[in-house]
Amino acid sequence: MKDTWKLGNHEFTSRFILGSGKYSLDLIKAAVENAGAQIITLALRRAATGNVANILDYIPKGVTLLPNTSGARNAEEAVRIARLAREVGCGDFIKIECIRDSKYLLPDNYETAKATEILAKEGFVVMPYMYPDLNAARDMVNAGAACVMPLGAPIGTNKGLATKEFIKILIEEIDLPVIVDAGIGKPSQACEAMEMGAAAVMANTAIATAGDVPAMAEAFRYAIAAGRAAYLAGTGRVLETGAAASSPLTGFLAD
Amino acid sequence: MIKVNGENRDGFAGKTLSELLCGLGYKELYIAVELNGDIVKKDSYGAVILKDGDCLEVVSFVGGG
Numbered sequence: 435m436k437d438t439w440k441l442g443n444h445e446f447t448s449r450f451i452l453g454s455g456k457y458s459l460d461l462i463k464a465a466v467e468n469a470g471a472q473i474i475t476l477a478l479r480r481a482a483t484g485n486v487a488n489i490l491d492y493i494p495k496g497v498t499l500l501p502n503t504s505g506a507r508n509a510e511e512a513v514r515i516a517r518l519a520r521e522v523g524c525g526d527f528i529k530i531e532c533i534r535d536s537k538y539l540l541p542d543n544y545e546t547a548k549a550t551e552i553l554a555k556e557g558f559v560v561m562p563y564m565y566p567d568l569n570a571a572r573d574m575v576n577a578g579a580a581c582v583m584p585l586g587a588p589i590g591t592n593k594g595l596a597t598k599e600f601i602k603i604l605i606e607e608i609d610l611p612v613i614v615d616a617g618i619g620k621p622s623q624a625c626e627a628m629e630m631g632a633a634a635v636m637a638n639t640a641i642a643t644a645g646d647v648p649a650m651a652e653a654f655r656y657a658i659a660a661g662r663a664a665y666l667a668g669t670g671r672v673l674e675t676g677a678a679a680s681s682p683l684t685g686f687l688a689d
Numbered sequence: 690m691i692k693v694n695g696e697n698r699d700g701f702a703g704k705t706l707s708e709l710l711c712g713l714g715y716k717e718l719y720i721a722v723e724l725n726g727d728i729v730k731k732d733s734y735g736a737v738i739l740k741d742g743d744c745l746e747v748v749s750f751v752g753g754g
Contacts, residue, residue, distance in 0.1 A: 453754035462752075477753025478721075480694040480746065483714040489750050490719060504753055518748050521721035521728050589754065616754075638754035 437662065439611055439633050441527070441580045442559040444498065448472040449628065450658045451500065451613065453638020454489060457647050462492040464648035465641060470655045473498045475529060475638070477505075478519050490524070500561065502529040509548035516553050528553060529561045529583065529615075539589040543570035547577050554578025563615055566600040571608050581610050583636065586627065587617025590639045594623040598630070605631045621650075621657030628661025629669060692744045706737040710747070719749045 438445050452471040454462055466474060474497050476489065493499070501519035506512035509532060516528040530553070532545035546562045547570065554560045559580045564570055566584035574582050584601050587593035594617060595601065605612045611633030618624050624635040635658055644650035690697045693713065701709045706729060710717060722729045723746040729737055 454752040455754045456752065459752070475754055476750040478748050479751050481715055481720050481749035485714070488716070488719045489752055499750075501750065502753055517728055518721040518723065518746075519750075521731070522719065522748075522750060523721075523731065524750075636754075 437666065441561065441611065444559065446472050446498075446634075449634040449662055450624075450655055451475065451615075451634055451636035452641065452651065453636065454493075455638050456642035459487055459489060459492045461647045462489070463494055465651040466494055466497055468648045468652035468655065469641075471497065471651075473500050473527075475500045475502055475636070476519075477502055478515055478522075479505075498527060499524040500527045500529050502531050502563075503549070504531050504533075506530075506532050506549075507534040507545075508532055508542070509545045509552065512545070512549040513552050516549070516558060517556075520558070526557055527559045527561065529563055531563045541565055541585070543567055543573070546570075547573040550574055550579050551577035554580075561613070566597045566604055568600075568603050568607055571604050575608060575610055579610060581613050581633065582608055583613045583615040585616035586614050586623065587619075589616045591617055592619025592640055592643070593617050594619050595626060598626075601627070601632070602630055621653045624654055625657040625661035625664075628658050629664045631665050634658075690741060691739055694745070694747055701739050702741045702743075704739055705735055706739060706745075707734040709739060709745070710734060715747055721748050722746065723748075 438447050448470050450469050450471050451473045452469045453475045503512040503515040512530050512532050530546050530549050532542045533539050541563050543564050550560045550562050561581050562574045562579050563583045571582045587596040613634045614627040614632045615636040618637045619640045627635050641650050691701050
């Protein structure tokens with residue numbers, strides 16, 4: 435059976451959501467293809483005039499566009515950005531970022547839940563980026579979110595699963611897809627998130643700051659697929675003390 | 690005078706939004722527009738007549754996480 439997952443009514447097979455920030459437009463196609471990604475994030479900014487390249491021309495057809503509300507400091511600003519993003523005409527997906535802390539870029543869960551409620555009612559597929567707090571995650575669910583996107587570590591740090599224990603709680607308790615977003619710096623960390631039972635992983639900086647962008651996108655693809663396969667297989671138990679031989683304890687040559 | 694993305698632009702009062710966008714080099718396919726805080730639907734660009742003091746935000750997608 436095909437291993438799929440859903441956001442709203444949209445079904446996906448790839449569990450790698452790719453960011454498009456901080457690397458050349460010329461590398462986007464290769465990165466998407468090597469990542470096997472079906473979803474790519476974008477930001478909305480004041481448009482440039484004149485004959486400048488537009489990112490939409492570089493994204494392969496059929497890839498779902500996921501605009502974010504970066505730059506929003508509260509729910510009101512996030513809602514404004516989301517409505518504008520939808521008006522560009524590339525679908526109903528929106529990743530909510532409400533950030534008023536400019537040093538650590540930590541999301542404001544309260545404002546994020548407020549924006550989630552407004553936008554879900556307007557028919558958006560709402561994907562809230564959040565600090566992994568169980569109560570707040572429940573608020574997102576009640577507000578109509580399509581998933582929750584807890585951070586592994588602050589945005590752009592490549593520090594990995596610093597919030598691991600709390601993401602595990604969300605995976606246990608929240609019935610929507612849990613997508614680990616932000617902080618994932620290496621394929622091994624993406625793999626671990628998937629082994630824990632995350633529905634998907636989102637990464638941008640890890641790819642953008644790699645020596646070879648398309649090659650790192652491919653490395654993440656394999657790691658995410660491996661982690662997912664391990665989760666489905668069920669990881670083996672851990673012995674707290676002692677050891678357990680893997681080879682038979684009979685028939686030794688000295689007997 | 691009409692303010693477009695924070696910059697004052699002369700000569701577009703009385704013209705349509707489409708004329709301004711075209712005149713300034715924006716590609717309608719890639720953008721969304723707010724006029725005085727309200728979104729203008731793409732199919733209305735040709736019908737909206739601009740007036741002195743209007744404030745426009747013209748946005749498009751860029752790379753981002």
